[in-house]
Amino acid sequence: MSASALQAAADRWRWQLQLALRQLGPVGWLALALGAVAAMLWLGPLHASRREAEALRSDTAELARQQQASRGDAQPDERSPARQWARFEDRLAPETGTSAAVARVIAIARHHGVALNQAEFKLSTAGDEPMSRYTLVLPLQADYRSIRGFVREVLREVPGIALQEFSLRRSELKSPLLTARLQFVLFLARRSS
Secondary structure, X not given: OOHHHHHHHHHHHHHHHHHHHHHHHHHHHHHHHHXXXXXXXXXXXXXXXXXXXXXXXXXXXXXXXXXXXXXXXXXXOOOOHHHHHHHHHHHOEEXXXXXXXXXXXXXXXXXXXXXXXXXXXXXXXXXXXXXXXXXXEEEEEEOHHHHHHHHHHHHHHOOOEEEXXXXXXXXXXXXXXXXXXXEEEEEEEOOOO
């Protein structure tokens, strides 16, 4: 193709582009502007995300290098499963500490206005297990917010406790009070014989 043919083709494309832009009108111009803004808003965070991902990759690589270097310096006894288990057991209450844990649960219930009319307690120990399980079954009545606050605070404040079962029932449709049955399990450290 000669230079004049290329020039003619470029002029024709320029003329068609100008014609198309004139035919857009104000709505078309607005659509183009919004498309450009959308493209910038999409590409801007994408670029920032890529930079952040790269920074995180380099941090991860650096931490892996530090961990690899520190493995030679660390005492193997601190990372052994036996030492980790001992640290875990230190956080648990002893088998003789059940009354303090139950008293704490009752105090939390009073604080939240939860009525504990009765309770069932059961201590179970298996010969080969390193922990005992003290099950607390608490039927109670209160509004939902009080029950939720009670459960949250018990799980936060009583070490070694877990919520095993939670059931709610409303006796009357318009009543704000709910009847709940909660079953907590308190894990206790067994004494070595």
